[in-house]
Amino acid sequence: MKKLDLAILWETPYGRIEVWQNGDYWELRLDGGLQWTSRDEYRYHQVLFGFPPSLFDGDIEVLVLGGGDGLGVRELLKWNHVKRILLVDISREMVALAKTDPRFTALNGNSLSDPRVEIKIGDAFTEVKKLKEKFDLVVADYPDPSADETNQVNRLFSAEHFADIKTLLKEGGVFALQATSAFVSPNVYRWIYLKLKEVGFTNILPLRINTPGWGDVAFYICNLQRELVIKRPLQGFFFNEKTLGHLIPVFEDEKPTFSDEELKGKPLHEVVYWDLNIHRPNFIFLEGKRE
Secondary structure: OOOOEEEEEEEEOOEEEEEEEEOOEEEEEEOOEEEEEOOOHHHHHHHHHHOHHHHOOOOEEEEEEEOOOOHHHHHHOOOOOEEEEEEEEOOHHHHHHHHHOHHHHHHHOOHHHOOOEEEEEOOHHHHHHHOOOOEEEEEEEOOOOOOOOOOHHHHHHOHHHHHHHHHOEEEEEEEEEEOOOOOOOHHHHHHHHHHHHHOOOOEEEEEEEEEOOOEEEEEEEEEOOOOOOOOOOOOOOOOOOOOHHHHOOOOHHHOOOOOHHHHHOOOHHHHHHHHHHHHOHHHHHHHHOOO
């Protein structure tokens, strides 16, 4: 890898935005933690954002929580039946970069300027409590939870927050979220699953990918009332209906080390600490991933 130069450094109320670049290749980091690279971010965003609209045969409205870089919105806009997107992001500065910086607009296809997209600046935890309308699809693109008990990001994986999101779903609605890593954080991944079950999500599909730049990432796609059935062809993605199954397996060395009952009794920050410092200490450098 060639040496990267710091192209953007922006101190914001919610962290330090960094863009590191060498030629056409560049990376987004927050407080030093790698978020994605321009080379392979599409793998992440195509699964989290591009796949869920295929589960609907009619027109849909989408709520995006986080995702102020516009890359996930880019994937949603590939679907003609996505008629409206409301994006809620806490970082006014990230949204500004996504709308005006040539690197971002080239990568996200000017997605945040599309007329189907509305943007609201605010904390997703509190904003979902204020919303009165309902959505067919909610996508949460949050940073990974933290081993720091005081870090507010952990609220975004709580039963309270998941229950608030559940109230925003129309009948047959789907909730998709980034849920850390099945390999690096197997206990955290299971902990999040148990919280989704606790608030009533019945059908939960686990998916995961590997990226060259930032490793293993796992997701959950879930709903309340119906089976998750693909209604529209998956075209223009790195996966299709036949290969989607390859994104599901969890292997023997990726199973949680705690039982479900033990996990239910542990706060999230303790589970994060265990996974990153005791269970997978050789992967401690990944704690900054997506934070």
